[in-house]
Amino acid sequence: MLHETVNKLIVILCVVITIAKGQDSQCAKGWVHHDESCYMLHTKDKYNWIESQMLCSGHGAHLAYIDDNAENIFVKGLIMQNLTGQGGAHVWIGASDDAYEGDFLWYGIDQPLTFTDWGPGEPNSVRLHLDEDCLVYWSNYHWKWADYNCHAQCYYVCEKSVEDSSVIVG
Ligand SMILES: [Ca+2]
Ligand SMILES: [Ca+2]
Ligand SMILES: [Ca+2]
Incomplete structure (x- = not known):
């Protein structure tokens, strides 16, 4: 019985060490790890959506694709840690309905949104005849x-995948 408990503890310890090591090494400096991706929030200067997309691609990354609630909570948390108190701030992510009005796709992969977290009345560009085709927090x-x-x-x-990150270190 004691032997079994010790074995279980060793397994748990190994898992914890593996996770801890992974979080240290899977993302390059300045990037934060969640699930299979590394993220970098840029809050130094502001850019339009296309410029932001190009700046991410310069890092071997893309504007974040938010696939599910867990990822949304993580990215939102990252934003809140850094931008709390900045009234009126917007943060671009990687979807647009530029091709077909009202039909948002993650750019580069052309995948429809599988999860959404729209604010009240959003998206409202069709209803209010606004020129709004890009996605923000x-x-x-x-x-x-x-x-x-x-x-x-x-x-x-x-956002970029952990695999891409392990190639470009530093
Ligand atoms: Ca993602
Ligand atoms: Ca809007
Ligand atoms: Ca639109």
């Missing part, structure tokens, strides 16, 4: 999503 909605003018200047969050 908006502080005024407690960081829920909105469609927004792609030419607006915003902060942005990049």
Whole structure:
């Protein structure tokens, strides 16, 4: 019985060590790890959506694709840690309905959204005839999503897979 308990503890300890090691090494410096991806939130200067997309691609990354609630909670948490108190701030992520109005796709992979976290009344560009085709987190909605003018200047969050990150270190 005692032997079994010790064995179990050793297994748990190994798992904990593996996870801890993984979180240290799987993402390059300045990037934070969640699940199979590394993320970098840029809050130094603001850029439009296309510029933000190109800046992420310069890191071997893309504007974040938010696939599920767990990822949304993680990214939102990252934003709140860094931008709490910044009233009116927007953070770009990687979807747009530029091709077909109202039909948001993750750019580069052209995948429809499988999860959404729209703020009240959003997306509203069709209803209000606004020129808003790009996806943001908006502080005024407690960081829920909105469609927004792609030419607006915003902060942005990049994502790349852990595998891509392990190649480019430093
Ligand atoms: Ca993702
Ligand atoms: Ca639109
Ligand atoms: Ca909107």
